[in-house]
Amino acid sequence: MMIPACRLADLPRGEAFRLDTDPPVSVFHTDDGEVYAIDDTCTHQDASLADGWLEGCEVECPLHASKFDLRTGAVDSPPAKLPVRTHEVVVEDGMIYVRLSTDAPNLPPCISARLAGGPA
Amino acid sequence: MRTVAVVGASLAGLSAARSLRKQGFDGRLVVIGDEPHRPYDRPPLSKEFLAGTLGEAELALETEDEDLAAEWLLGTRATGLDHTARAVRLADGREVRADGFVIATGAVARALPGSDGLAGVHTLRTLDDARALRDELARGGRLVVIGGGFIGAEVASTAYALGLDVTVVEAAATPLAGPLGATMGAVVSGLHADHGVRLLCGVGVKGLSGEHRVDAVLLEDGRSVPANIVVVGVGARPCVEWLAGSGIALDNGVKCGADGRTSLAGVVAVGDCANWYDPRAGHHRRVEHWTGARERPEAAVATLLAGGAVEPGVPRPPYFWSDQYGVRIQFAGHAGEADSVTVEAGAADDRDVLAVYRRAGRPVAVLGMNQPRLFMRVRKELAAATS
Numbered sequence: 001m002m003i004p005a006c007r008l009a010d011l012p013r014g015e016a017f018r019l020d021t022d023p024p025v026s027v028f029h030t031d032d033g034e035v036y037a038i039d040d041t042c043t044h045q046d047a048s049l050a051d052g053w054l055e056g057c058e059v060e061c062p063l064h065a066s067k068f069d070l071r072t073g074a075v076d077s078p079p080a081k082l083p084v085r086t087h088e089v090v091v092e093d094g095m096i097y098v099r100l101s102t103d104a105p106n107l108p109p110c111i112s113a114r115l116a117g118g119p120a
Numbered sequence: 121m122r123t124v125a126v127v128g129a130s131l132a133g134l135s136a137a138r139s140l141r142k143q144g145f146d147g148r149l150v151v152i153g154d155e156p157h158r159p160y161d162r163p164p165l166s167k168e169f170l171a172g173t174l175g176e177a178e179l180a181l182e183t184e185d186e187d188l189a190a191e192w193l194l195g196t197r198a199t200g201l202d203h204t205a206r207a208v209r210l211a212d213g214r215e216v217r218a219d220g221f222v223i224a225t226g227a228v229a230r231a232l233p234g235s236d237g238l239a240g241v242h243t244l245r246t247l248d249d250a251r252a253l254r255d256e257l258a259r260g261g262r263l264v265v266i267g268g269g270f271i272g273a274e275v276a277s278t279a280y281a282l283g284l285d286v287t288v289v290e291a292a293a294t295p296l297a298g299p300l301g302a303t304m305g306a307v308v309s310g311l312h313a314d315h316g317v318r319l320l321c322g323v324g325v326k327g328l329s330g331e332h333r334v335d336a337v338l339l340e341d342g343r344s345v346p347a348n349i350v351v352v353g354v355g356a357r358p359c360v361e362w363l364a365g366s367g368i369a370l371d372n373g374v375k376c377g378a379d380g381r382t383s384l385a386g387v388v389a390v391g392d393c394a395n396w397y398d399p400r401a402g403h404h405r406r407v408e409h410w411t412g413a414r415e416r417p418e419a420a421v422a423t424l425l426a427g428g429a430v431e432p433g434v435p436r437p438p439y440f441w442s443d444q445y446g447v448r449i450q451f452a453g454h455a456g457e458a459d460s461v462t463v464e465a466g467a468a469d470d471r472d473v474l475a476v477y478r479r480a481g482r483p484v485a486v487l488g489m490n491q492p493r494l495f496m497r498v499r500k501e502l503a504a505a506t507s
Contacts, residue, residue, distance in 0.1 A: 051493040053500065062496045063441060063448070064163075065411050077414060078131070078181045079161050109178075 005096040008035070016050035016059075019098065023105050025087055026050040027096055028070055030057060036070035037087040037098045043106045044080035082106040121219045121386075121425065122147040125208050126190075127198045128224030129153025131161070131410065132391025134181055136222040136417035137188050143421055149190040150216050152208065154225075156195035157247055158182060163410055165250040166274035167443055171281060172254065179247065198225065201366040203384050220424045222417070223363070223374055223382070223389040227356035227408060232266065232325065239333040241350045244271060256349050257282055264288075264337045264347035266325050268295030268309055270442045272353030277444040280317050287318040287345055289325060289337060301455040304475055304487050307468045311445045314471065320345070356408060358393040371395060373406045379432035380420025386427075388420040399434065401454070409440045436503045437485070447471050448492065452499045453485025465494050474498065 006017045011029045018040050019025045026040040026049055034057070040049050042061040049068065053060040058076075060067045066080035073083040083106060088099040124140055126133045129151050137151055153159075160179040168174035193210070200209040201221065208216045229243035242253045253275075257263070263279045265272045268290030276286050288295070296305035312319040324340040328350060337345045358373035369375040369383035373395040380388040380396065391413040395406040415435070422430045439452040455461075458477035465474040466489070474494045477485035483502050488495030 047492065051496050053496060062492045063450070065414060065439070075183075078134075079163075081180075081183045109174075 002090070002097050002099045005037070005098050008091055008094050008096055011035075011096065014054055016052075016054065017096075018048060018050040021100065023107060023111065024048070025098060025100065027089065027098060028054060028059060030054065030070070032056075034070075035089050035091060035096060037089045038068065038070055038073055039084040039087075039105050039107075041084075041105075041107055041111060042066060042068075042080055043075065043082040043084055043108055045108045046110055049084070121145065123218040124149055124220040124222065124424070125216045125218035126151045126222040126224060127201075127208055128222075128226055128391065128393075129155070129157075129159050129192070129194060130224070130226055130391070130413070131159065131181060132226065132413035132417055133222070133224035134159040135414050136224055136390055136421055137190055139418045139421035140222075140425070141188055143418075143425055145421075145425060148218075149188065150218065151190050151192050152196065152198055152210065152216065153192070153194045154197040154211075155246060155248070158192070158194070160247055162245075163441075165247065166244055166271055167278055169250055170244075170254050170257065170275065170278045172258070176247070198362050201363055201368065201387075203367055203387070206386075219386060221387045222420065222424065223368075223387065223393060224391045224413075224417075225359040225362070225393045227358050227392040229352070229356050230354045232328070232352045232354070235328055235334075235350075235352065238328060238330055240330070240348055241328065241334050241352065243352050244275060245356065253349075253351065257284060260284055261348040262287075262346055263349045263351065264345050265351045265353055266337065267353035267355070268292075268312075268319065268321070269353055269355065270296070270299070270440075272351065273309065273312070273444050274442060275351050275353065276312060276317050277315075280315055280445070284349075287320065287347075288312055289323065289339065289345065290319065290321045291324045293322045295319070295321065299455060300451065300487060301458060301461060301477065303461050304455070304468075307471070307473065307475075308444075308449060308487075308489070311447060311471060315445050356392065358395075358406065360393055371404070375404060376420075377423075377432070378435075379423040379430060380416060381423050386424065388424045390417045390420045396435075399432075401457075407438045409438050411439045437499070439499065447489050450488040450492065450495045450499075451485065452495075453477065453483070453502050455485045455487075457484040464498075465491060 017027045024040040027037045047063040051062040067077040073086040090097045159181040197211040229245040235241045262285045265288045294305045295309035326338045329336045374389035376396045378397045392408045395404045437453040442449040466472040474491040475487045486498040
């Protein structure tokens with residue numbers, strides 16, 4: 001599914017835009033001008049990566065410092081152990097679109113339980 | 121460099137081992153740990169693990185498919201470093217020879233003098249400590265936490281949620297005044313009273329009473345606080361006794377340069393045992409933070425592999441977090457440098473607050489309670505302002 005996120009002009013370099021999908025997805029505009037989309041929730045604990053520390057092609061979770069590669073979703077720092085999903089980004093006529101991945105997301109235990117209908 | 125020995129197998133040691141491989145070291149890598157466990161994450165020990173909502177498997181720091189091609193010597197303590205022979209001696213009589221050494225032996229919890237052998241008295245530092253305390257808390261009762269610092273506060277919060285009757289005793293007039301300053305220390309420690317946990321401040325502990333098991337904490341003002349479980353959370357001291365006689369410079373831990381180098385060639389130190397030089401402050405600081413244990417090994421390993429010829433980058437301001445009573449507390453910077461603190465969002469009384477610490481108008485630290493987004497914004501400004 002292809003969903004419109006925001007206008008490229010409205011997303012300055014170094015900033016992120018969170019899409020309220022379920023689970024939420026965030027679009028990052030790097031300082032080098034690249035645009036990437038990944039699942040917004042850290043795979044370790046419920047935290048929004050859009051609030052994280054963006055440096056180069058990596059975002060650091062705002063809570064516990066796990067780092068994710070925006071290009072691959074790979075985690076290269078504890079405490080998170082699982083990668084985040086990446087999503088395809090298309091920029092057309094100045095608009096950023098995200099094609100949602102069909103892979104299963106890696107959500108932290110508390111969120112997985114909620115989505116499964118279990119206790120939060 | 122053909123062999124590197126990493127002494128210490130917790131976060132700092134694991135981060136050093138990872139950095140070695142990442143930075144191209146393909147020689148023999150030996151990781152020595154005094155605990156029998158593979159590297160595990162400590163922050164949940166006072167929170168989710170203690171509460172029983174997180175199991176041991178989830179504490180593991182290594183990923184399932186990770187292979188550092190390291191030799192793990194676990195459950196054995198390092199007893200000496202012989203720099204001339206380039207060897208680490210182990211308690212079991214073995215010796216590990218290496219060209220390079222990473223000292224990552226961490227810190228141990230301070231105990232209360234005279235509490236040896238009394239059942240029900242705990243410190244919390246290791247997985248084994250946490251297992252023992254978790255089993256006791258599950259039985260309920262009256263808990264007294266000695267020390268209102270972060271570990272003490274997290275244990276109090278967890279035990280409160282488990283339904284125990286909790287009292288926190290703090291010798292200083294305001295808990296957390298050291299790391300947070302008096303004003304915000306009072307705000308954060310106000311969480312105890314918000315939840316009906318008793319906080320006794322400005323009074324020292326004289327001792328414990330009990331025959332075989334603790335039955336009360338005796339205070340210096342003559343009061344006696346009944347307890348069947350006591351947690352002593354009065355800080356930690358660096359594990360460096362084993363380095364005595366090695367010739368390495370020790371001063372509140374292993375004395376290091378801004379790049380992790382020690383006074384001995386081919387030896388670097390990281391994590392809670394390391395007292396790093398802070399070029400911005402112009403003096404050494406020993407910072408017992410998870411983030412420092414994760415981040416600093418990268419620089420120290422670069423120093424080790426380059427033979428000490430790298431220019432250290434400016435470290436980010438120290439950062440730590442704490443979860444208490446469902447409130448997410450984040451802090452970055454150095455409160456002690458501030459001459460003012462201003463609440464810039466939310467309200468202190470609501471425990472939903474962003475406070476910025478300044479010195480002569482320049483931000484030097486930031487505290488957030490349930491404000492992760494704003495907190496990160498100010499944390500980035502802080503790093504830019506101090507770099």
